[in-house]
Amino acid sequence: GAVVSQHPSWVICKSGTSVKIECRSLDFQATTMFWYRQFPKQSLMLMATSNEGSKATYEQGVEKDKFLINHASLTLSTLTVTSAHPEDSSFYICSAPNRDRSSYNSPLHFGNGTRLTVT
């Protein structure tokens, strides 16, 4: 069935470095990818929406220069946390809608998340 593969599942990096998170759609074309951030014991917060071939739409308060999103193909979207700081430590999740009939009852496919720790 349709799946979104997210890598890495966890990453520890030093302050000031950049980290790239990839989300690949398997067996379907992800024209849209939602990127979420989740702090401990909190709900998912939408950071941005990326559409293949166009610029991402960022939610209010999310720095587009800090969280670079690229959606260059129908199967790959990436989020790069640039110059990471400890306050960027969080759980990042991607999600892609799939409008194929086979996914009617479960139209959203989530990656398994990336736990980022910035030291």
Add this chain to the structure above:
Amino acid sequence: AQKVTQAQTEISVVEKEDVTLDCVYETRDTTYYLFWYKQPPSGELVFLIRRNSFDEQNEISGRYSWNFQKSTSSFNFTITASQVVDSAVYFCALSELDSNYQLIWGAGTKLIIKP
């Protein structure tokens, strides 16, 4: 404005008890979708159900059941004969028709099932 409220921050019950997780939503759309997801400690989101606004039939899937009441804008989730493996955070979410399934999330309810 759209909003999803899960008023119960945390619920703790003993195994085999029944438990209901509440979800109240707000939307101006007449066509929308409601979802429930489970998030175990490992973090991945597990899809449980999607319900269309025009389908008010209650749903049962094994020990899980959902009660959709448009009159009260509620979409409550009940687990019967709870098990320790049901321990997780449960999220209710809303998606409006033209949103391309962009979800509006509730705050989540942490469910603890004690052995």
